Amino acid sequence: MAQFDLIIRGGTIHDGTGAPPVLGDVAVKDGRIVAVGQVSGDADQVIDASGKIVTPGFVDVHTHFDGQVTWENRLSPSSGHGVTTVVMGNCGVGFAPCRPDQRDTLVKLMEGIEDIPEVVMVEGLPWNWETFPEYLDALDQRRLDIDIAAQIPHSALRVYVMGERAARKEPPTAEDLAAMRQLVAEGIRAGAFGVTTSRNVMHRTKAGDLAPSLYSDVDELCALAAGLNDADAGVFQIIPAPAEPAEVEFPILRQVAEKSGRPISFTLLDVPNQPGEGWRYHLAGLEQAARDGLTMRGQVAPRPVGMFFGLDLSLHHFSSHPSYKEIAHLPLAQRVAIMRDPAFKAKLLAEQPEDTNPTTLMLIAAFRGTYQWDDAPNYEPQRDDRVDARAEAAGLSLDEYAYDALLGHDGRAVFYLPAANYTEGNLKSVREMLGSPHTVMALADGGAHYGLICDASFPTYFLQRWVRDAAPDEQIDLADAIAELTGRTAALIGMTDRGRIAVGLKADLNVIDLDALKLHVPTIEYDLPAGGKRMHQKADGIVCTVVSGEVTYQGGVHTGALPGRLVRRGELAQAA
Structure with missing residues (x-):
């Protein structure tokens, strides 16, 4: 009988901490990494990684697979780009909590904000839940190609608590705020990783109605933050109002961080026509927050945010x-x-x-x-x-x-x-934002924008553009880039059992041929429920991906393995 389930041999190992790489092997048993270095013994499966890099599986903290995960086993296109864990429920939109008479409202929100056709959701969503804990229980039954983690969406929460008043310009009552606070704490204790919201006025239904979260004042955001504080766990994700001056928006973000006592992350963009260079103001604010002991992170896209x-x-x-x-x-x-x-x-x-x-x-x-x-x-x-x-x-x-x-x-x-992110036809602002110790690479939006945006390829692009092909004066060190995709994103969301290659941690891994990395032009496939369409973007150079010790993709082709599960906050192995 073989000593190990899997050995990846002879690769250049980047452990996800930013430390210099080492040449060696990674051995896996029962879904965990059990040896790193020069490994003797045999395994049921051996992968030759000579001339390749070996990395932890990528952790993507900004996706919208909330619906897709209920009707599909493969979370493409993200899972085709080395991503092994996704965090969904971002931007304040999702499908729980939700009463039966509110389903149409949440579907129309997701259709307008995240460009998922209504017919796809009507056909695909099973609606075998009402509360957020029940939604997590439903996800517990799913078998997937990668792991998923959920956050509590503010717009859904607001509709659940306030009913029809949520989509009107009505302020919440004290009882409404108390209920939202309590439901956030309840969701976190059930396993959610955070709560999310949006202040972006572009977030509307297809008919043009604003998302319910857009009617919220700071006191409501602070009520959500207080729910995190009550649970003493979770993160707060928010999209600031891009048209507002950063001098107006950043103090709001900071107030939420102070109220929650928890990490907060927000969308950080170089927005055309924004008053001043708002992104620089945000970076300065992040530096000051760090000095003051607050954990705040800007989520940065590695290329133009395009359509x-x-x-x-x-x-x-x-x-x-x-x-x-x-x-x-x-x-x-x-x-x-x-x-x-x-x-x-x-x-x-x-x-x-x-x-x-x-x-x-x-x-x-x-x-x-x-x-x-x-x-x-x-x-x-x-x-x-x-x-x-x-x-x-x-x-x-x-x-x-x-x-x-x-x-x-x-x-x-x-x-x-x-x-x-494309000021005067260059990515200088992107490079500066990526270079801050207070930002993370994110915003890939997998599972959304099926016919408008195709950014799930961010990890592949990041390694190709900023590591392999970058000019010397803008190049990001490979070890730092791997940490940006793995250890740092896992740490932001509070995942202690992944994002690094170390004995005892979860065996989520990639073998990558950096020289061969190549993105293709997106293609349109009609592979959603009710014949719905979406863009896929294939990549060359990702030799294989491993989730919980099982090879899920080889040469971009799915092996049929479905080891992915729901990850609940609080159930992670506390490995060093």
Whole structure:
């Protein structure tokens, strides 16, 4: 009988702490790491990692798999990028707690904010829960390719406590605040890892109604924070209002941190047209908070926070034109055929976009700043390649150029809009934010934005762009980069049993060929409930991924293993 279940031999081991790597082996038994270094003995399975790096499994603290995890066993696209643990329920949206008559409200919120089609959720969600502890119990029954952890979403909580008053401009009563506080503490004690909220006015239903959390004042946020304090556990995740000056927003974040006495993390972006350089103000605030003994972290995206447009995606230049709305339900091939009719083109070009949601109209107007992708991703395009610049060079109006361009590749042409984090066409602000000891790399949003954003590939991009391909003056050390994806994110959320390669810890591991890392252009697949579509983005170079000692992916192909489970706060092994 073999001494070990698995041995990964001869790899360059990065242990997730930022320490220099060592050449050696990692042995696994019963889902745990039992030896690191020069390991003798045999195993049921041996993986040759010569010339490769061996890392802990990546811990992604910002996802939205709250729905997908109830109907699907594979949490793609995140699980295809070395992620072995995801934390969901971010941005204040989710599906618990929820009374039966409130389900439609939460579905519409998730549809508008996270771009998950309503029909997909109606078909896929089993709704075998009402309270948040019952939601965790339902997740306990799931068998997955990676581990999941949940947070309590503020908008769902607000609707549960206040009913119809939650979506109106009504302040909560003292009884409402007390109930929210109590339910946060209850959820944390049941195993939630935190509570989340949003102050971003772009977070609306598809019809344009604001998310319930947007009607909250600071006293309500502090009530949620007090629930964390009552439970003496958990983290507070928040999206600040991006249009507000940082001088207004950061004191609110700090007040929440002080009230909760718990770690707080927030979305940190270089937002176009934000008054001043708000991200610098936030960084300075984080430094002061650390000096004052507060644990506050900015969640930073490693590339532009961008969106995709196309005829087969959620939005494009004409998606709110009346004539296009009449054919939007048709299969792509039929829409393309209709749009190639000169009479239809003339009719459509004579129209203006119409929509009740101002965010939708704003995004459609932003199409002028997109870049068309061909056979390779380009996250740092040059301004001369923008759609509006190409239209001008061709002597065409933006509408005329966009119409013809959208029909390229039989209607499958993809257009990328780098929005935040891309000041004057460079990533200098991103590098500075990533370099702070008070930030973590996050915001990949796996499980959401199926037809608009495809950022679950952040870990692959991070290693490719900032480690392997970066200029010497901006390069991030590989050991630090691995720690950023593993040990530091695990520590932020309070996961003590993973994120590092050490004896006794959970055997979540990756073997990676750094030289071969490569991202592909996202593809659209119709693989959701009710025939819903989403973007996938494949990667080369991830040799294999291991979850709880079982190989789940080899060469990007799922092995069929489903060792992933719900992780409850408080049930983690307290390994050193």
